[in-house]
Amino acid sequence: MRRKTHTRRLVGANARVIGSAHRQAGMALIMVVAFLAVLQALVAEYSTNTTVNSVSAANAREAMRAQFLNRSGANLAQLIIRVQTDVLDKNRQFLGDIQLADYTGLFMGAFGGSKEEVNDLGAMLGGFDGDAIEGLGVAVGAFDVQITTEDGKLNMNCANGSTASKKNLRTQLEAMLFFDAYNPIFEEPDADGWNRTRDEQVGAFMDYIDKDTGRGEDARGGAEDYGYQTLDDKYRAKNNYIDTTSELKLVRGVDDRFWTLFGGEFTVYGDCKVNIGAVTDPKLIASVIFLSAKSPDDPVVQDPRLLWALAKRVAEARSFGVYFDDLQAFADYVKSPDGALQELLGGADQGAFGGPNQEAQSAAANAEPVQGVELDQQKLGQVAKSGPRRVYRVEVTSTIGVTPKGEPRFSRKLVGIWDTEVQNQNMRSTDYRKGAWVFWREE
Numbered sequence: 001m002r003r004k005t006h007t008r009r010l011v012g013a014n015a016r017v018i019g020s021a022h023r024q025a026g027m028a029l030i031m032v033v034a035f036l037a038v039l040q041a042l043v044a045e046y047s048t049n050t051t052v053n054s055v056s057a058a059n060a061r062e063a064m065r066a067q068f069l070n071r072s073g074a075n076l077a078q079l080i081i082r083v084q085t086d087v088l089d090k091n092r093q094f095l096g097d098i099q100l101a102d103y104t105g106l107f108m109g110a111f112g113g114s115k116e117e118v119n120d121l122g123a124m125l126g127g128f129d130g131d132a133i134e135g136l137g138v139a140v141g142a143f144d145v146q147i148t149t150e151d152g153k154l155n156m157n158c159a160n161g162s163t164a165s166k167k168n169l170r171t172q173l174e175a176m177l178f179f180d181a182y183n184p185i186f187e188e189p190d191a192d193g194w195n196r197t198r199d200e201q202v203g204a205f206m207d208y209i210d211k212d213t214g215r216g217e218d219a220r221g222g223a224e225d226y227g228y229q230t231l232d233d234k235y236r237a238k239n240n241y242i243d244t245t246s247e248l249k250l251v252r253g254v255d256d257r258f259w260t261l262f263g264g265e266f267t268v269y270g271d272c273k274v275n276i277g278a279v280t281d282p283k284l285i286a287s288v289i290f291l292s293a294k295s296p297d298d299p300v301v302q303d304p305r306l307l308w309a310l311a312k313r314v315a316e317a318r319s320f321g322v323y324f325d326d327l328q329a330f331a332d333y334v335k336s337p338d339g340a341l342q343e344l345l346g347g348a349d350q351g352a353f354g355g356p357n358q359e360a361q362s363a364a365a366n367a368e369p370v371q372g373v374e375l376d377q378q379k380l381g382q383v384a385k386s387g388p389r390r391v392y393r394v395e396v397t398s399t400i401g402v403t404p405k406g407e408p409r410f411s412r413k414l415v416g417i418w419d420t421e422v423q424n425q426n427m428r429s430t431d432y433r434k435g436a437w438v439f440w441r442e443e
């Protein structure tokens with residue numbers, strides 16, 4: 001019995017040994033599996049991190065490339081504006097109102113284009129290869145420059161100017177809103193529920209910017225109270241010059257509908273008179289004609305439809321190859337727009353760069369007859385001026401790479417405002433003279 005027991009014990013011990021070996025083998029397997037799982041997670045994380053780092057490094061590289069392309073575009077724009085002010089503007093009496101900015105689109109591809117664009121341009125100019133001339137185009141990406149002027153817009157900061165400037169701006173704003181077509185705006189409340197007349201809307205603009213806190217230009221109309229403090233987001237009127245036109249959206253009555261219609265008419269730069277050669281919007285042209293008509297009873301000025309048709313024709317003048325070198329040229333054209341077109345088609349005035357193209361000629365030939373208005377030179381001189389442009393808006397867009405969908409893989413935009421009358425303040429700059437950037441934004 002004893003022996004048997006021993007044997008059984010032995011068997012039991014052996015069984016325990018074998019059992020523990022089995023348990024250890026399972027442990028190793030679990031450890032290996034667990035280790036593999038952890039390793040897999042580590043590898044995945046490492047791989048994700050590396051991809052993120054590599055992509056963000058590539059993005060930073062493209063951002064820097066695009067930024068420097070933008071700077072190149074801005075430098076090129078500055079050069080074009082310098083040529084305009086120093087060469088063309090100084091010889092206006094011989095050359096007329098030629099604006100280089102109107103032609104930048106034609107040659108911009110040569111400087112900021114990709115290799116393909118430069119080759120296309122070379123082919124167009126006489127079949128030479130893009131490589132034939134050193135330094136054309138850019139190695140990586142491309143940039144495009146647009147130069148426009150702000151001189152054809154209403155400078156809203158004139159609301160804080162001299163008495164004459166204030167009066168002038170008020171009259172122009174009133175004239176701009178005068179058309180019957182805008183009645184719905186003043187018959188219905190704005191987005192904040194404010195009911196206003198045309199007069200109150202103009203007053204809201206003037207009072208928001210003028211220094212005093214009294215209604216009207218002489219501040220005798222009682223306290224300015226446009227309810228800015230009662231709005232959901234309270235704020236105060238600025239009562240000072242504004243920095244960007246976007247601030248005008250804070251003026252009472254300026255909601256999305258108003259802004260869509262008139263937002264493009266405003267600027268915060270330049271003089272208090274619009275440059276007649278640069279006004280392109282029929283709304284503003286109509287206001288200029290309305291304010292400077294020789295007779296207030298003129299049938300065209302009395303009939304908004306006729307006035308609108310005339311304003312549209314004047315707005316198209318530039319595309320027909322008509323340039324308003326001075327106020328007289330503008331008055332002549334407005335007096336007899338159809339006569340001016342006939343003269344143009346007869347080839348009497350070929351304008352700049354060989355005159356209007358075929359398309360413009362046929363457009364001019366097919367233009368509907370429009371009734372003119374005789375203008376008073378003195379009245380015209382009060383609201384408008386002529387001559388070289390003063391303020392330029394430069395917009396540079398740089399793109400790098402192309403996605404499979406054909407869109408740019410990376411793009412950056414730069415907006416700069418160049419004022420030819422502002423003195424560069426850095427005396428040590430080699431560029432110490434008139435003309436400077438007064439606004440600069442990269443996005």
Ligand SMILES: [Ca+2]
Nearest residue numbers: 207210212239
């Ligand atoms: Ca004020």
